[in-house]
Amino acid sequence: MSHSHDVSDAEEEQIHFANVITTFKNYAQYSLSANNRRRKDFFTLPKADQDLLTTLGYKTKLDQVDTAILANADFLSQVVSDPEIFGHDLGPGDEADPPSDFDLHAAHSHNDVSPGHSHSHGHTHSHSHDGGPRNRRRYKPTDFDMDKLRSTLKQFVRDWSAEGREEREACYKPMKDALLLHFSDVPAAERGRVRVLVPGTGLGRLAHDVAGLGFTCQGNEFSHYMLLSSHFILNRTNKINAHTIYPYVHSFSNVVSHEAMMRPITIPDVLPSDLPDGVNFSLVAGDFEEIYGTESDPDEPQSGKWDAILTCFFIDTAKNIVNYLRIIHNSLAPGGVWVNMGPLLWHWENNTTNDPSIELSLEEVKALARTIGFHISNERTIDTTYTSNSQGMLGYVYHAAFWTATKVG
Ligand SMILES: C[S@@+](CC[C@H](N)C(=O)[O-])C[C@H]1O[C@@H](n2cnc3c(N)ncnc32)[C@H](O)[C@@H]1O
Structure with missing residues (x-):
C-alpha cells in the first residue's frame, strides 16, 4: 500500500x-x-x-x-x-x-x-x-x-464460540446470504474470482466464513487488540475448543446465578484453518480510510477494485461518514455490491479529543448513499445483540439496519 x-x-x-x-x-x-x-x-x-x-x-x-x-x-x-x-x-x-x-x-x-x-x-x-x-x-x-x-474476550465469544452462534446467525448469515444471492450466477468453483472486502473485521469470523464459501476475502482491521487476537485464533490455533475463557467474571452486577457468571466458553467452535484448498483469505492491518481511500498501488495485488464490501457494525465508526461511503463506492467495481448491517452508534460522538464527528440519522445515511451512487434494496431491520451476555439480567438489543446496495453511479 x-x-x-x-x-x-x-x-x-x-x-x-x-x-x-x-x-x-x-x-x-x-x-x-x-x-x-x-x-x-x-x-x-x-x-x-x-x-x-x-x-x-x-x-x-x-x-x-x-x-x-x-x-x-x-x-x-x-x-x-x-x-x-x-x-x-x-x-x-x-x-x-x-x-x-x-x-x-x-x-x-x-x-x-x-x-x-x-x-x-x-x-x-x-x-x-x-x-x-x-x-x-x-x-x-x-x-x-x-x-x-x-x-476482546467477549468478542471471542461472538466470533469463535458455539455460544456466539445465535448472534452470528443474526448478523453474519443475512450478509452471506445477500452475497451469495448477488453472485448466484457464479458457480461455486469460480467464486475465487469474486473479491470481497470486510472492513472493521474484528476477530475475523465473517471474513473467514466468506472465504469458507470460496470467495476471495480480505478483512481489514486497525485495533491492536483485535489484530493480535485474530492472528492468534486464525494462525496459532489448530484444535476445536483448544481454549477456555471466562468472559463474565469481571462484573458481579446483573448476575442471575453463580453458574451463569462462572460459565466457561470454549473456543474455537470450528477449525479456523479449515478452509477450501487454494482459497485466498487475508487480513490487512491499518486504517480503512488510509488503505482503501488512497490510490491503488499497482505493486499490491490486493488493492484495487472489489466486487463486494461487507460492513457489519462498522459504518458508525466513521468520523466522516461521507468519506467512508465515498471510499466504499470508489473501491467497488461497476455493479459491485455493498452489504451493510448495523446500528448507528456513532463512535466519535462526544469525543474528548477534538476529532470531528458527523452523526447522521439512518434516513440521512441512506439518502447520502443514494446520492453517492448506490441503489439500495433488500432493506430490513434486524434485531440483534452485540457481544451480549445471553444469561445476564441486562441485555441491549439493536434494531440494526440491513441493506444490499449496488453501485450504480
Ligand atoms: C463494532 S466493531 C465490529 C467488528 C465486527 N465487524 C463484528 O461485527 O463483530 C468495529 C470494528 O471496526 C474497527 N475499526 C474502526 N474504525 C476502523 C478503521 N478506520 N479502520 C479499520 N478498522 C476500524 C474497530 O477496531 C472494531 O474492531
Whole structure:
C-alpha cells in the first residue's frame, strides 16, 4: 500500500502497540486486585454478616473468580506470546513492567475505537499521548485499556464460540446470504474470482466464513487488540475448543446465578484453518480510510477494485461518514455490491479529543448513499445483540439496519 507514515507516526504506533501488549500482560494483576477489593469489603462487615455470606458461598465465589481470572490471563498471555509477527521491535523497554496501581494516564491512538459496541464505554474516547519512548517502561494500563481487553474476550465469544452462534446467525448469515444471492450466477468453483472486502473485521469470523464459501476475502482491521487476537485464533490455533475463557467474571452486577457468571466458553467452535484448498483469505492491518481511500498501488495485488464490501457494525465508526461511503463506492467495481448491517452508534460522538464527528440519522445515511451512487434494496431491520451476555439480567438489543446496495453511479 502506498500510504506513507512519517517517523513520529511510526514511533507512536509502536508505543501504542507496546502499551496494548502491556495491557494484556497486566490483566491478571489488574483483575485480581479488583476482585480483592471485594474480599477486603467483605472483611469490613460485622462478623455475623460475614458468617451469613459465607454460608451462601460468597467467599468461595471470590476464590473461584480468582481462578477464572488466572485462566483468562493464561489465555491472554498466549495471545501475545509472539508479538514480533507484527513487525514491531519490542525492546526491553517495552516489556510489561508490572505496576502496583493503575492510574488514569491515557495513551491511546485513534487505533482503538472500542472494539465492542459497549454501552457503558461506547462514547469514551481518551486519546492523549504518553509523552514518548521514555515513558514506555512505566506504562500503566488504564481502566479504558482494560475495558477494551475485557471486550476482546467477549468478542471471542461472538466470533469463535458455539455460544456466539445465535448472534452470528443474526448478523453474519443475512450478509452471506445477500452475497451469495448477488453472485448466484457464479458457480461455486469460480467464486475465487469474486473479491470481497470486510472492513472493521474484528476477530475475523465473517471474513473467514466468506472465504469458507470460496470467495476471495480480505478483512481489514486497525485495533491492536483485535489484530493480535485474530492472528492468534486464525494462525496459532489448530484444535476445536483448544481454549477456555471466562468472559463474565469481571462484573458481579446483573448476575442471575453463580453458574451463569462462572460459565466457561470454549473456543474455537470450528477449525479456523479449515478452509477450501487454494482459497485466498487475508487480513490487512491499518486504517480503512488510509488503505482503501488512497490510490491503488499497482505493486499490491490486493488493492484495487472489489466486487463486494461487507460492513457489519462498522459504518458508525466513521468520523466522516461521507468519506467512508465515498471510499466504499470508489473501491467497488461497476455493479459491485455493498452489504451493510448495523446500528448507528456513532463512535466519535462526544469525543474528548477534538476529532470531528458527523452523526447522521439512518434516513440521512441512506439518502447520502443514494446520492453517492448506490441503489439500495433488500432493506430490513434486524434485531440483534452485540457481544451480549445471553444469561445476564441486562441485555441491549439493536434494531440494526440491513441493506444490499449496488453501485450504480
Ligand atoms: C463494532 S466493531 C465490529 C467488528 C465486527 N465487524 C463484528 O461485527 O463483530 C468495529 C470494528 O471496526 C474497527 N475499526 C474502526 N474504525 C476502523 C478503521 N478506520 N479502520 C479499520 N478498522 C476500524 C474497530 O477496531 C472494531 O474492531
